[in-house]
Amino acid sequence: MPTGLKINCSDPAKAEVVLLCVPYDHTASFRKGTCDGPAAIVNSLRYQMETYDRYAGAMPASNRTVALSELTGINDLAPSDMVARVKDEYVRHLDTGAFVMMLGGEHSISTGAFQALASRMEAQTITVVQIDAHFDLRPDDSDYNDTPHGMYAHCTPMRRAHELGFNLVPVGIRAYSQDEMDYARKNGLTVFEWGGGEPPAVADIVKAIPTDQVYLTIDVDGFDPSCMPATGTPVPGGLDWYYGVDLIREVFARKQVVGADVVEVAPRPHDVVTEYGAAQLCYTMLALREAGRRSTD
Numbered sequence: 001m002p003t004g005l006k007i008n009c010s011d012p013a014k015a016e017v018v019l020l021c022v023p024y025d026h027t028a029s030f031r032k033g034t035c036d037g038p039a040a041i042v043n044s045l046r047y048q049m050e051t052y053d054r055y056a057g058a059m060p061a062s063n064r065t066v067a068l069s070e071l072t073g074i075n076d077l078a079p080s081d082m083v084a085r086v087k088d089e090y091v092r093h094l095d096t097g098a099f100v101m102m103l104g105g106e107h108s109i110s111t112g113a114f115q116a117l118a119s120r121m122e123a124q125t126i127t128v129v130q131i132d133a134h135f136d137l138r139p140d141d142s143d144y145n146d147t148p149h150g151m152y153a154h155c156t157p158m159r160r161a162h163e164l165g166f167n168l169v170p171v172g173i174r175a176y177s178q179d180e181m182d183y184a185r186k187n188g189l190t191v192f193e194w195g196g197g198e199p200p201a202v203a204d205i206v207k208a209i210p211t212d213q214v215y216l217t218i219d220v221d222g223f224d225p226s227c228m229p230a231t232g233t234p235v236p237g238g239l240d241w242y243y244g245v246d247l248i249r250e251v252f253a254r255k256q257v258v259g260a261d262v263v264e265v266a267p268r269p270h271d272v273v274t275e276y277g278a279a280q281l282c283y284t285m286l287a288l289r290e291a292g293r294r295s296t297d
């Protein structure tokens with residue numbers, strides 16, 4: 001009987017791993033509901049996981065302290081205040097040396113993490129590896145929204161990350177504006193676009209990451225909707241489940257992952273596939289951290 005992840009520490013300030021829940025859903029452009037994502041993912045994490053993670057060949061260590069940090073009331077905030085609150089909270093966990101696994105919530109929450117990391121480390125030494133159907137490189141959402149949410153809308157976090165100085169490696173991209181592609185080209189991004197042939201070798205993606213340090217941001221719509229259907233803006237033809245797991249495994253084996261998030265889970269009635277899949281990715285990432293890096297090629 002699967003028992004799942006033990007959340008064994010009530011004080012995030014004393015924890016080695018913090019599950020930072022950000023139930024924020026203000027600027028979604030199509031289907032709403034990502035404010036219910038974090039609780040659904042945590043529920044699956046606690047009660048649905050096999051303790052042994054076969055993807056990592058390891059388990060999240062039972063003697064590690066794991067705490068929940070839930071940003072309650074955050075859904076009442078305007079996007080800029082939300083980002084500021086996520087940043088403050090994230091910085092607190094960075095300063096106690098915790099590894100933060102952030103759960104969303106719409107993708108704009110990642111900007112708070114980027115700002116926090118950039119306040120404590122050199123952004124240039126970190127690459128944001130982004131699994132996503134969309135670039136999220138817009139300056140704001142004014143090109144498609146009659147009542148725009150501005151520079152922290154959920155179509156903007158990678159633009160904000162790039163402006164902060166992070167390197168970007170987007171993977172699974174298959175829906176974008178011409179301006180976003182122009183921005184990516186102009187700034188020399190290596191883009192792993194999906195569709196139009198066989199997917200690239202996982203090793204080629206890892207080789208394209210210019211730094212040792214990586215922040216992994218997983219928008220579940222980067223995966224094919226057959227495995228992640230409950231999301232705000234599903235797009236057919238994404239990453240196959242096992243391809244995504246292989247990519248995440250290789251990133252953890254070759255790089256130092258300084259933070260991760262799983263966003264845009266929008267639970268729907270009579271279906272737990274997406275939150276289960278998102279929880280599995282979180283669990284596998286925590287198990288991969290315990291498995292450690294591979295020393296040889």
Ligand SMILES: [Mn+2]
Nearest residue numbers: 107132136219
């Ligand atoms: Mn996204």
